[in-house]
Amino acid sequence: MATLSSSLLSSSSSSSSPLRKSQFSSKALVSRIDYISFSPRTTLSSSTISVVSPPAILSLSVKHNRHRNSLQVKSVASPAETVSEFDEMVSGTKRKYYMLGGKGGVGKTSCAASLAVRFANNGHPTLVVSTDPAHSLSDSFAQDLTGGMLVPVEGPEAPLFALEINPEKAREEFRSASQMNGGTGVKDFMDGMGLGMLVEQLGELKLGELLDTPPPGLDEAIAISKVIQFLESPEYNMFTRIVFDTAPTGHTLRLLSLPDFLDASIGKILKLRQKISSATSAIKSVFGKEEKPDAADKLERLRERMVKVRELFRDTESTEFVIVTIPTVMAVSESSRLSASLKKESVPVKRLIVNQLLPPSSSDCKFCSIKRKDQMRALDMIREDSELSSLTLMEAPLVDMEIRGVPALRFLGDIIWK
Ligand SMILES: Nc1ncnc2c1ncn2[C@@H]1O[C@H](COP(=O)(O)OP(=O)(O)OP(=O)(O)O)[C@@H](O)[C@H]1O
CATH class of the missing domain: 3.40.50.300 (P-loop containing nucleotide triphosphate hydrolases)
Incomplete structure (x- = not known):
């Protein structure tokens, strides 16, 4: 025996009232009256009608005239009741x-x-x-x-x-993104150049602290930026719902404010890099060290991802x-x-x-x-x-x-x- 929805679907070729199945979901029947026409050959009786969401229906009545059968659906449900x-x-x-x-x-x-x-x-x-x-x-x-x-x-x-972010891996990734000049950290590099003094003078940038002991919550911000990195790749385009299982409250609150912090910290590194770039280019010919041109780009990309995280949250x-x-x-x-x-x-x-x-x-x-x-x-x-x-x-x-x-x-x- 056909149900109301299948009857409606099979009659969707009716010129007077083309219907989609979704019109008869509980979501669609909100405080309105629908008139649905059928060809005279379609027999409508209560046994052919099954109501998708009974509480949403006030009345169903079948009217006949010589040319068409018409089903009147009166619905009075409030949106709160019908849209779950x-x-x-x-x-x-x-x-x-x-x-x-x-x-x-x-x-x-x-x-x-x-x-x-x-x-x-x-x-x-x-x-x-x-x-x-x-x-x-x-x-x-x-x-x-x-x-x-x-x-x-x-x-x-x-x-x-499912994906469980590996915090150590992410931390490593951050460290390598924060490294410059042939894979050594900024401080090591400067020490190697006998310019450790300069780093000390720039101590207010708290560079060593940032590279060696990332602040609490950094793992999470990096983890999220890694997720974004995953999502930027076309192979992740397929996902239409992404559910995050976050850490307990304190961590999560830090996570929410961290993109700003990281943005500022990376900004500091980039500023430092600018300051030392003239010095390194002067001495690199002496020491024969090739400066990797993409170091700043990497940091800039990391910073952009932080901005994306911030926007995503809001x-x-x-x-x-x-x-x-x-x-x-x-x-x-x-x-x-x-x-x-x-x-x-x-x-x-x-x-x-x-x-x-x-x-x-x-x-x-x-x-x-x-x-x-x-x-x-x-x-x-x-x-x-x-x-x-x-x-x-x-x-x-x-x-x-x-x-x-x-x-x-x-x-x-x-x-x-x-
Ligand atoms: N509604 C429930 N009924 C019975 N057991 C539950 C229910 N919800 C959660 N649990 C159980 O409580 C325990 C903790 O749940 P869960 O790991 O989901 O919490 P969590 O908030 O993610 O914990 P954490 O903060 O440690 O990550 C698990 O053993 C889980 O099966």
Whole structure:
């Protein structure tokens, strides 16, 4: 027996009312009346009609005249009822970035991995990237994803790849990008030239510190710039959704402000390079050292990528930071501070996941009953919090098994991302 949608599709050649299937998704039937015409030979009865989203329909009535049957669909649902959060996240083929972050251990990786699986199962070629130096994507997918390379994840319908950034590798890359003149660091090179004094005089540039002990958070900024480098290559064009599993709050906040810091630091190196370029060119003929012309270019490229990262973080069209929390006073307080910092940094944030909520039960033990009250207090706190109350709350239950592997992530994802 044909359903309404298949009937509509098969009648799409009707000249009076060409219809697309999407018009009958719950998303499309918003507070309006649709009239659909059929040829007189099409018999419409209640048994041929299946409604995609019953709560969205006020009435369906079939009218007949000599020439046509007409189906009237009255819909009164409000947009909030009909456009689900996930509908909004999944719609469109333009690439979107989702960054999931929050306090340590609240379930960032599980939520990020489940979102990636959900996107892939909804037709989006997806990349999930961990920028947390203490990776747990491999554990979450129950698959070895180490090595700093893209690894295909088996199971989802559309391609899903995962990447755990290797911080040591990225750090090395930064060091080599910061090196000049034949592979030696600036200071070594200058020492070799007997010009160490000059470097000391330029000590205020804190060059040695930058090269030898990169500041905290640098790993992450480099990791992100590496992701961008990956994305610049055509082979990564296929990904329409990119999900970041970020490090706990403190690191992530540093990550958000680091592009500015790095931009300035690289600027200092470039300035220094300009200062010494005349000296090096004067002595290079004496020492026979060829200056590599692309050193400054490398730094400039690194700097450009930092600017790209900064822009990516703030682009409301393509980027969204999803805060993950658990219903405890400490986690909610930290989430509130994170939300305020994100706002300050102009990073778009709309949704808050409250993970590990006790599922409903009619017979709580004493422990569960106390825990449940505690969770309710934390939820009230979220509703009253000036930073968090405006965010869309998405609830995830505490499940009775560890979430590992694609089927478990799919299960969790179907619950959270609705
Ligand atoms: N809703 C849930 N129900 C049951 N277990 C959960 C749930 N969410 C997360 N967990 C479990 O909690 C542990 C921590 O989760 P996860 O690794 O996703 O957190 P995280 O915030 O990424 O941690 P970290 O900050 O250490 O990276 C894991 O064992 C995971 O399986």
